[in-house]
Amino acid sequence: xxxLLRSIDTVTPLGDTEQEWVQSSTVWASYTPLSDGEKLRNGxxxxxxxxxxxxxWSLASAELLPSERLTFDGSTYQILGIKDIGRREYxxxxxxxxxx
Numbered sequence: 431x432x433x434l435l436r437s438i439d440t441v442t443p444l445g446d447t448e449q450e451w452v453q454s455s456t457v458w459a460s461y462t463p464l465s466d467g468e469k470l471r472n473g474x475x476x477x478x479x480x481x482x483x484x485x486x487w488s489l490a491s492a493e494l495l496p497s498e499r500l501t502f503d504g505s506t507y508q509i510l511g512i513k514d515i516g517r518r519e520y521x522x523x524x525x526x527x528x529x530x
Contacts, residue, residue, distance in 0.1 A: 435499040455490040
C-alpha cells in the first residue's frame with residue numbers, strides 16, 4: 431500500500447508561509463524498482479531510488495499531480511510523472527526517493 435501526500439501551505443504565528451505534507455489517501459499499488467544510484471550534491475554523496483507504482487484509477491488518483499509525493503515502505507517519493515493506462519483503469523506513477 432502507498433500513501434498519497436498533498437502539499438498545503440500553512441502560515442506560522444510570525445506570518446511566514448511553510449509547506450506541509452498531509453495524507454490525502456492510502457491505496458493498493460504494485461511496486462517495480464527501476465534504478466538506484468548516487469548523486470553528488472554540495473560535496474555530499476546522496477543515494478536515490480527510482481520506482482514505478484501502478485494503482486487503480488479512482489477519483490482520488492485522478493486528482494494526483496506530479497508536484498505531490500507518496501510514501502512506501504518507510505520512504506518518501508517525489509512524483510516525477512503520471513500516465514493513464516487504459517480508459518479509467520489504472521494510473522502509472524514514476525517516482526524518486528526524496529533525499530534529505
